[in-house]
Structure formats: C-alpha cells, structure tokens
Amino acid sequence: MGDDCSRSMSQLNSKAYFWLTAASLQASVLLGGAALAPSAVAQSKAGLPVTKSELLTYSSMSVVTFCEARSLEVEFVKAVRVSIAAEVFTVFQKHGGKAAELKTPLDEKQFIASSQFRLVGNALRACPKFVPAEQKKKFDTMLEQLKKNNQ
Structure with missing residues (x-):
C-alpha cells in the first residue's frame, strides 16, 4: 500500500492540486457537509511551514x-472525520497553517x-x-472537473 499511495500522491503533487484547488473546495459536497468544523483547532503562529514531504506523511497516516x-x-x-483530524490538527498547531x-x-x-478530497482519492487506491460506490462516483466527477480547471 505504501508504494502505491506514495506514487499516486506524487502524481498529484502539482502546485495547483497540492495546495488547495477549486475542486478541493467542493469536497464538503463529497461528504454531504459532515466534515470537521473549521476552528476546531486554534491556529498557532509558531512553527515552520508544512512541506510537501510532511503533508505526504500526514496524508499517508490519514489513509x-x-x-x-x-x-x-x-x-x-465518521471514518473520514477521524482520519483527517490529526492531519488538520498538526498542520494548524505545529505549522500554524x-x-x-x-x-x-x-x-x-x-x-x-x-x-477530505485527498483522503478519498488515496483510499480509492489503498x-x-x-x-x-456513490462516494467514488462523486470523487471521480470532482476529479474530472479538477482536470478541466487545470488545463
């Protein structure tokens, strides 16, 4: 699973995708709005910025x-919410967002x-x-839109 997950994440490492694309903003639709509430963690001002490598590690742990x-x-x-909780907490507490x-x-x-969007995509591979099936269909639709937006 690790090699497949790493390979698929590296394929999706374009700057536009990796750092919040328009399709990612629609990810709450993917989960029907049942996501972590913003401000669930306080944003810290301390810490170094999160790197792609660190985010890959946090995302791998989530999947x-x-x-x-x-x-x-x-x-x-519930599995999605629990799985991304540590990723979100770490990025905003350790890295200040x-x-x-x-x-x-x-x-x-x-x-x-x-x-959420990255997690579902990685889970579809892992x-x-x-x-x-309905979540896979929603993800595929959003991914196609993302590809169109990045062309």
Whole structure:
C-alpha cells in the first residue's frame, strides 16, 4: 500500500492540486457537509511551514487510519472525520497553517476540504472496497472537473 499511495500522491503533487484547488473546495459536497468544523483547532503562529514531504506523511497516516476504521465497520463519514483530524490538527498547531509554497497561511476550512478530497482519492487506491460506490462516483466527477480547471 505504501508504494502505491506514495506514487499516486506524487502524481498529484502539482502546485495547483497540492495546495488547495477549486475542486478541493467542493469536497464538503463529497461528504454531504459532515466534515470537521473549521476552528476546531486554534491556529498557532509558531512553527515552520508544512512541506510537501510532511503533508505526504500526514496524508499517508490519514489513509491508513481510514482503511483501518472502515475495516472495523466505522461508517464512512465518521471514518473520514477521524482520519483527517490529526492531519488538520498538526498542520494548524505545529505549522500554524503555513505551507512552504504559499505566501499566506492556509485557510482552515479549505484545508479540511482539501484533506477530505485527498483522503478519498488515496483510499480509492489503498482500500477501494471501503469507499462506497456513490462516494467514488462523486470523487471521480470532482476529479474530472479538477482536470478541466487545470488545463
């Protein structure tokens, strides 16, 4: 799973995709709005900006958590929320929401949506049987829109 996840993440590492694209902003639609609430964690001013490598690590940890939660029959939306909680908390507590390639800190609400989008995409590669068909369809539709927007 690690090599597949790393390979698929590196394929999606374009600056536009990796740091919050328009399709990522629509990710709350993917989950029916049942996502982490923005401001669930206080934004810290301290810390170095998150790098792509660190974000890849946090995202990999999220997908492993998601796959394990789903294997234990945790419902999809709850598994997503639990899986991205540590990623969101770490980026905003340790890194203050700052990203290495951005001049301004990340918007927490946008980052949550982006994390959800990345998680579902990675889960479709790592443990596809745990992603409901309707969620896969929503993800594929959003991914196609993203590709059109980035051309």
